[in-house]
Amino acid sequence: MEHLGLVGLPDSGHDGVFAALTGHDTGHGAERVLGMVAIPDERLDRLAAMSASKQTVRATFQLAWLPALSTEAGKGLGSRLLGSLRDCDALLLVVRAGAGHDAAAELAALEEELILADLGSVEARLAKQRRAAKGDASLAAELAALEQAEAVLSDGVPLYRSSVARAERGRLDPVFLLTNKPALVVVNVDVDQLDDAAALAAPFGADALGVCVELEGDPDVIGVDGEERARLHADLGVSESVVPRLARQALHLLGRWTFLTTGEKESRAWTFRAGATAPECAGVIHSDLQRGFIRAEVIDWESLLAIGSWARAKELGKLRVEGKDYVVADGDVLEIRFNV
Numbered sequence: 419m420e421h422l423g424l425v426g427l428p429d430s431g432h433d434g435v436f437a438a439l440t441g442h443d444t445g446h447g448a449e450r451v452l453g454m455v456a457i458p459d460e461r462l463d464r465l466a467a468m469s470a471s472k473q474t475v476r477a478t479f480q481l482a483w484l485p486a487l488s489t490e491a492g493k494g495l496g497s498r499l500l501g502s503l504r505d506c507d508a509l510l511l512v513v514r515a516g517a518g519h520d521a522a523a524e525l526a527a528l529e530e531e532l533i534l535a536d537l538g539s540v541e542a543r544l545a546k547q548r549r550a551a552k553g554d555a556s557l558a559a560e561l562a563a564l565e566q567a568e569a570v571l572s573d574g575v576p577l578y579r580s581s582v583a584r585a586e587r588g589r590l591d592p593v594f595l596l597t598n599k600p601a602l603v604v605v606n607v608d609v610d611q612l613d614d615a616a617a618l619a620a621p622f623g624a625d626a627l628g629v630c631v632e633l634e635g636d637p638d639v640i641g642v643d644g645e646e647r648a649r650l651h652a653d654l655g656v657s658e659s660v661v662p663r664l665a666r667q668a669l670h671l672l673g674r675w676t677f678l679t680t681g682e683k684e685s686r687a688w689t690f691r692a693g694a695t696a697p698e699c700a701g702v703i704h705s706d707l708q709r710g711f712i713r714a715e716v717i718d719w720e721s722l723l724a725i726g727s728w729a730r731a732k733e734l735g736k737l738r739v740e741g742k743d744y745v746v747a748d749g750d751v752l753e754i755r756f757n758v
Contacts, residue, residue, distance in 0.1 A: 420479040423506035431606035432512035434635025458662035466685035477687040504594040516608035563589035675748035710758035
């Protein structure tokens with residue numbers, strides 16, 4: 419199960435982001451809270467309607483909320499809490515824009531906590547590996563990567579924004595560094611900043627998103643879906659919810675894409691590692707399908723909807739037959755043929 423960590427400073431609104439994505443309140447506790455994010459997917463909904471599916475199953479990932487990190491009483495206070503996010507695959511960093519808030523300064527403060535936590539881990543690992551390297555020359559490459567990471571972090575730069583090569587960063591995986599993970603910045607904007615949300619998020623990267631947590635995390639909104647949710651958003655002055663896009667970008671941040679299956683019994687979205695082959699995707703459904711993989715019948719979701727049914731697409735010869743080397747694309751609709 420993919421695992422995303424959610425962090426922010428006090429009053430950043432990261433608890434509202436958790437509520438908007440999972441549909442549940444954090445309870446504002448002192449320990450991390452885990453929730454499941456079901457990813458809204460128009461492609462899946464339309465395929466389910468086309469197939470008159472009895473069940474629709476969305477793709478999911480796990481979201482871990484961390485209590486707000488406070489830096490007022492001194493540096494490094496978040497290190498203990500941040501340690502509970504070592505098992506996360508990526509991070510969502512929530513900062514606040516609007517009156518009385520400097521989003522860039524909040525991100526700098528948040529990243530300082532991440533950097534301090536990582537620096538402590540790197541220094542401890544360096545001390546251990548330097549002793550071990552005296553009798554093991556194979557540790558030289560890891561030592562070099564650790565020393566490079568120490569220098570970068572000591573300069574106050576998170577590894578995800580450094581010039582350290584991906585191959586070198588890979589040598590740091592055993593240390594489970596927080597800033598060695600992919601990160602996405604979410605900018606919490608005020609209601610009167612909705613029209614400027616994209617511009618306010620732009621300085622924090624092409625994938626950064628502006629979200630009005632006051633509206634998206636409203637208790638009257640988070641527990642409903644579909645047309646009712648759209649109506650409530652309209653009542654609150656939100657033309658389109660950004661939550662589905664945030665959920666999808668979070669999934670892509672995890673390096674995951676989605677393939678689909680559809681039929682009368684069920685339409686389902688399945689997540690897979692970007693770049694995976696057809697047999698590997700078959701294994702996402704069940705290990706037997708990967709073990710006995712023969713071929714995959716494939717069509718992209720838009721083409722299938724335009725044709726109107728899987729049976730009609732097959733009749734017209736529009737299903738591609740792909741073998742073991744086929745790299746599955748995001749949005750492919752698959753049917754696996756196998757024999758065990």
